[in-house]
Amino acid sequence: MNLLRLFEAVYRLGSVSHAAEALGLSQPAASQGLTRLRLALHDALFVRAAGRMRPTLRAERLAAVVLPALGAIHEVLREDDRFDPPNSRMTLRLHLSDIGEARLLPELMEALHHKAPGMRVQTHPLQHHEIADALETGAIHFALGFLPSVTGIERMELLNDSYAVVVRAGHPLLTTAENAKATTERLRKLQYVAVRSHAETIRILKQLGLEDRLVLSSAHFLALPAIIARTDLAVVMPRAIALGFMDPNRYAVLPEPLPRSSFNVSLHWSRRFEKDPAHRWLRDLFKTLFAIPHINADLQGLGQQSSRDS
Incomplete structure (x- = not known):
């Protein structure tokens, strides 16, 4: 040289x-x-x-x-250590479940529209055992979700959530506040639908001894709200999704959380890309949009609104 x-x-x-x-x-x-x-x-x-x-x-x-x-x-x-978001033509590749897309993509796309309008986003839902390798090879830039089985990579906790039971508004279980409590005895009066791609919901039903009450196991989340609105079936789903996306005039979230159902949503990435300027900028953006204090304040407000509506 x-x-x-x-x-x-x-x-x-x-x-x-x-x-x-x-x-x-x-x-x-x-x-x-x-x-x-x-x-x-x-x-x-x-x-x-x-x-x-x-x-x-x-x-x-x-x-x-x-x-x-x-x-x-x-x-x-x-090259200086900078990233130019307004002029970037990067394609951002993410692992997200369908429920994760519903919860996180609207805010992310709004922010990118203003800060990095030329950036493109692709989601690639992967099997959990595929995620670490996809991050290491750069097939995806980030994985977002509750991914306890994904190890050996960097992780930043974004938000706390818990699972809740959602039923249609006017469901017989909601006739009194006492009946609406999420005790195992009252939960056994319900029949359930679940999403196979969100395995934690099925785990919770098994943990509570309610697996025999599962009458529909669906591959995707999209059909579940319409099913719940037309039947007395219940769905176990993240509380943030339920409070943020379901019309309170059509749906009700049982006010008490399910036992042992809290979880953390984290951002995962490979340390190979730790110093990359675009990668750092995106990590800061995710933190700004979905950091725990910001999300918890939103959930508290949504919970209060749900209580007033019911």
């Missing part, structure tokens, strides 16, 4: 002494370096003519390749 830098300087300046000065070398050291390069390439490379060093045909061909390559290397080395 040092010899190629010397070659570039002599080619550009037409003088070994000027090249030595530009590179901080002594003239003998520059002359010795040029001799080594001549011997390695079996060509004079430069000959003196009209008071300056003129490149040979071999040197011209070499310069056509070496100069752009050195310029690209210098640009990379001189």
Whole structure:
């Protein structure tokens, strides 16, 4: 690399002494370096003519390749540690479940629309055992969710939530406040639907001994609200989703949380990309949008509104 830098300087300046000065070398050291390069390439490379060093045909061909390559290397080395969101054309790739998309994408897309309008977003729901490798290889940039089985990667906790039981407004269980309490005895009076992609909901039903009350196991969340509105079935789902996205005139969230149902939603990434400017900017954006104090305040307000509506 040092010899190629010397070659570039002599080619550009037409003088070994000027090249030595530009590179901080002594003239003998520059002359010795040029001799080594001549011997390695079996060509004079430069000959003196009209008071300056003129490149040979071999040197011209070499310069056509070496100069752009050195310029690209210098640009990379001189890159400052900044990311320009307004002019970015990056495609952001995320692991999100369908419920995670419903909860997180609206705020994320709104923020990107204002801060990085040229950025594109793709979601890639993966099996949990695939996530760590996808993050390490760069197939996805981040994974968001409750992912306790994903290990060996960096993680930042974003928000706390808990699972709740959602039924239709006017459900017989809601006739009195006492009946609405989420005790196991009262929960056994319900039949349930669950989403297989959100395995924690099925785990909770099993943990409470309610798996025999599961009458529908769906691949996706999308159909569940319509099913709940038309039947006396119940669904176990994250409270933030229920309070934020379900019409209180059509649905009701049982006021008491389910036992042992709290969980954390975290942002996961590979330490390989820890220093990348775009990666750092996006991590800060996720933290700003979904940090725990911000989310908890929102949930408290939604919970109070739900209580007033019911």
